[in-house]
Amino acid sequence: MKVYVTLCLCVYLHEALAESDSDAILENKDVLVLTKSNFERALKQHNQLLVHFYAPLSGQSLGSILEFREAAGALKEAESDVRLGGVDVKKEKDLAASLNVTIMPSLRLYLSGDKNNPVYCPVLKSSTSIITWLKRRKGPSADIISNLTQLDKFIGEDELVVLGLFKDLEEGIVKVFYETAANIADLAFGVTGHDEIFRKYEISGDTVLLIRKSEPDKQFEMGSGTVKNDLVQFIRLYEMELVTEYNGMTASKILNSEVLNHFLLFINKTEEGFEEIYQAFKTTAGKLRGKVLFVMIDVSELRNGRVMEYFRVRSKEAPQVRMVNLSDSAQYQLPSDQFDARTLLEFCLGYLDGKAKPKLQSEPIPENWDTQPVKELVGMNFEKVAFNHNKNVIVLFYAPWSSESRALFPLWEELAEHFSEKDVVVAKIDITANDVNLHLGEKYPSIKLFPAVYSERVVPYSGKRKLKPIVTFIKKEIEKAKTDKAKEEERRKKYLNEQKAAVKEEL
Numbered sequence: 001m002k003v004y005v006t007l008c009l010c011v012y013l014h015e016a017l018a019e020s021d022s023d024a025i026l027e028n029k030d031v032l033v034l035t036k037s038n039f040e041r042a043l044k045q046h047n048q049l050l051v052h053f054y055a056p057l058s059g060q061s062l063g064s065i066l067e068f069r070e071a072a073g074a075l076k077e078a079e080s081d082v083r084l085g086g087v088d089v090k091k092e093k094d095l096a097a098s099l100n101v102t103i104m105p106s107l108r109l110y111l112s113g114d115k116n117n118p119v120y121c122p123v124l125k126s127s128t129s130i131i132t133w134l135k136r137r138k139g140p141s142a143d144i145i146s147n148l149t150q151l152d153k154f155i156g157e158d159e160l161v162v163l164g165l166f167k168d169l170e171e172g173i174v175k176v177f178y179e180t181a182a183n184i185a186d187l188a189f190g191v192t193g194h195d196e197i198f199r200k201y202e203i204s205g206d207t208v209l210l211i212r213k214s215e216p217d218k219q220f221e222m223g224s225g226t227v228k229n230d231l232v233q234f235i236r237l238y239e240m241e242l243v244t245e246y247n248g249m250t251a252s253k254i255l256n257s258e259v260l261n262h263f264l265l266f267i268n269k270t271e272e273g274f275e276e277i278y279q280a281f282k283t284t285a286g287k288l289r290g291k292v293l294f295v296m297i298d299v300s301e302l303r304n305g306r307v308m309e310y311f312r313v314r315s316k317e318a319p320q321v322r323m324v325n326l327s328d329s330a331q332y333q334l335p336s337d338q339f340d341a342r343t344l345l346e347f348c349l350g351y352l353d354g355k356a357k358p359k360l361q362s363e364p365i366p367e368n369w370d371t372q373p374v375k376e377l378v379g380m381n382f383e384k385v386a387f388n389h390n391k392n393v394i395v396l397f398y399a400p401w402s403s404e405s406r407a408l409f410p411l412w413e414e415l416a417e418h419f420s421e422k423d424v425v426v427a428k429i430d431i432t433a434n435d436v437n438l439h440l441g442e443k444y445p446s447i448k449l450f451p452a453v454y455s456e457r458v459v460p461y462s463g464k465r466k467l468k469p470i471v472t473f474i475k476k477e478i479e480k481a482k483t484d485k486a487k488e489e490e491r492r493k494k495y496l497n498e499q500k501a502a503v504k505e506e507l
């Protein structure tokens with residue numbers, strides 16, 4: 001209690017002191033804490049004030065708060081003229097409203113104390129891009145390249161760089177290039193007017209080149225009517241490769257892409273058949289550039305465990321493809337186990353047309369799910385039925401489009417008839433439309449027994465897909481579950497008795 005009171009007192013005093021000192025504005029990790037009462041003062045004190053508007057509890061803001069702090073620290077250390085401040089929009093509702101702040105997180109640069117005409121900063125995702133943006137605003141926004149040696153160095157600097165080739169580096173259309181560079185602070189920009197470089201790339205007019213791994217990849221010819229947005233769109237469209245492999249380096253680019261439909265291929269890169277599927281995926285990507293972002297996730301890479309967990313894809317289920325709509329997080333599964341370019345393209349086009357069905361946690365429970373011989377399970381009733389203490393349940397996990405799955409349906413009817421009088425529930429579940437919280441371990445179709453008595457037990461069946469061996473398997477496992485349970489009970493009783501005896505002895 002005492003600690004708590006002391007702590008509160010300190011915090012209170014700290015804030016009171018900051019408020020009573022009429023000049024100093026409270027800082028948090030080099031970022032000025034801006035409020036309704038000190039905002040005007042901050043504008044007066046700092047000729048260049050970059051303000052971060054955020055909502056502290058949103059995941060997006062959290063990342064940007066950390067990056068912003070880092071930038072603030074770096075700028076302070078470099079004795080920059082720019083000061084950084086933050087506004088917690090949830091707390092400072094009045095201030096945000098008076099400044100017309102509607103988007104969070106967002107950045108604005110206030111110059112010369114002018115509250116009404118801030119420079120809107122594009123959303124920058126890292127501290128280095130914040131610093132680059134500030135730098136490019138002031139100085140030349142692109143490196144001037146004046147000879148081939150310098151060019152070599154520049155194009156080797158990064159996997160992707162943007163090179164502007166202009167006859168005039170001062171006036172005219174080159175200004176659009178500079179404005180674009182100032183806006184896209186996460187890429188390196190170079191500009192040249194050097195004849196040798198024009199010749200090297202066989203270019204005659206004003207052109208912007210995207211250079212990937214030191215090789216020219218895409219080019220954009222500047223016309224007299226080209227505006228900044230045209231160039232920004234061109235760069236944003238082609239900055240990613242047709243297929244981007246997910247890894248630590250690419251993750252943030254993928255998540256921050258302006259393309260919000262992501263088509264994910266989960267695949268084992270070292271497995272046979274990879275190349276063929278990858279090529280089909282890439283071909284499809286070429287047809288949907290700018291509409292859908294194609295991402296490949298190698299399931300044999302341990303570091304991809306988290307992303308696979310998120311999408312509930314297990315390495316044994318690969319190859320698998322998923323469409324994700326980043327606006328609403330809905331996921332869509334390819335209704336096929338064929339991964340040829342035609343199937344992939346058809347699915348993507350259908351999705352873009354709004355025709356695909358999202359993958360749900362569970363389909364609704366079918367009205368007559370338990371009146372047929374074979375019970376139809378869905379996500380919502382799966383656990384209740386399968387892990388039922390009183391029932392032996394044999395479940396077929398299937399995908400409706402898989403012919404191998406469908407081939408088992410008649411067998412399932414037979415099995416249901418066989419067990420119609422006995423205490424075995426024969427059921428099936430479409431695992432492509434229902435999420436079950438169970439390690440299936442293998443691809444559909446798969447068969448598993450959930451014996452009664454030992455209700456937490458799951459026994460996979462891998463024998464012949466024929467009536468007799470399955471029946472034998474079920475009977476054997478039912479008996480085994482009973483015996484094992486009895487043995488366990490016995491052990492438990494024995495243990496309890498021992499405990500009791502020990503307690504008695506101590507008394």
Ligand SMILES: *[C@@H]1O[C@H](CO)[C@@H](O)[C@H](O)[C@H]1NC(C)=O
Nearest residue numbers: 097098099100115116117118
């Ligand atoms: C906010 O928007 C209103 C209406 O558009 C405008 O009159 C006002 O000047 C704006 N305030 C600021 C600080 O930009």
Ligand SMILES: *[C@@H]1O[C@H](CO)[C@@H](O)[C@H](O)[C@H]1NC(C)=O
Nearest residue numbers: 144145146147148149150151
């Ligand atoms: C290329 O240009 C840079 C910068 O202007 C200069 O430092 C360098 O000496 C030049 N190199 C050659 C080979 O001309």
Ligand SMILES: *[C@@H]1O[C@H](CO)[C@@H](O)[C@H](O)[C@H]1NC(C)=O
Nearest residue numbers: 268270271272299300315316
């Ligand atoms: C990927 O494929 C290779 C080669 O077939 C295999 O050895 C490896 O276990 C697979 N990895 C996973 C995670 O399935």
Ligand SMILES: *[C@@H]1O[C@H](CO)[C@@H](O)[C@H](O)[C@H]1NC(C)=O
Nearest residue numbers: 261325327328351352353354
């Ligand atoms: C993605 O989700 C958003 C928000 O729900 C929706 O407006 C949009 O149509 C969806 N896109 C597709 C292609 O379904």
